[in-house]
Amino acid sequence: MENIVQARKYALVTGASSGIGRELAALLAREGYALVLVARRTEPMQALAAQLEQAHGTTSVVVGADLGSPEGVRSVVREVTERQLEIDVLVNNAGFGLAGPFTELPNEPQLGMIDLNIRALTALTRELVPAMVARRRGYVLNVASSAAFQPGPLMAVYYASKAYVLSFSAALHEELRGSGVKVTALCPGFTETEFAARAAEHQKPRLFSGPLGKLDARQVAEAGYRALKQGRAVVVPGFTNRLGAWFAPVTPLAVKLRITRYFNASES
Structure with a gap:
């Protein structure tokens, strides 16, 4: 297995204040990376930075930014550029979900999901990957x-x-084949993180009660990190989740829609 650690190289982790992002930051620190920790809340990241420095001697740069806004993304890029940090690993983890009928959920938070889950991820990748390719x-x-x-x-x-x-991610994985840059999509199922509390703000899906099983954030982070080192295009942690991913392409759409609706519907 390839050793991805480079002396004094940085790993940038978004959504690093809790959950999967926090666990990935800890794994990267253990492997010898300096860190750029990015999230809206700075206090949890500062506490994490102190813990990782004590445990691993890790240098961390803490950046408080709302990546759901264009200025948030620009502030992260500006921090990296001004400090002349060489980013060897980019972890785009920041994101959120909302459960409930599309027509009943507020419009702005739903557009905010697109801004954070899609726009910010794409923008940071475009800003940081060309230097990796070079x-x-x-x-x-x-x-x-x-x-x-x-x-x-x-x-x-x-x-x-x-x-x-x-x-x-899969497309970029193929585009960058042979460039020395590897892209991996981590596809966890339901995981014990703060994600569920925010997603269930309007409606708590049956899925969140764990009928299909739950993983903890550390398990998910470790699976993602292993796949990253192996240069895999996609990783789906957990047997039940992998089974669902395997059968998804061959399951009739009407069946998939009904099954998914059942699990996303409210428990009550």
């Missing part, structure tokens, strides 16, 4: 979801946004 080395881990493999009634925008992430 150096002929680098890694990009885009956190998609098992939701990417089918449409999602009652979470329509979220599922569609993650389908974009999977499609974009």
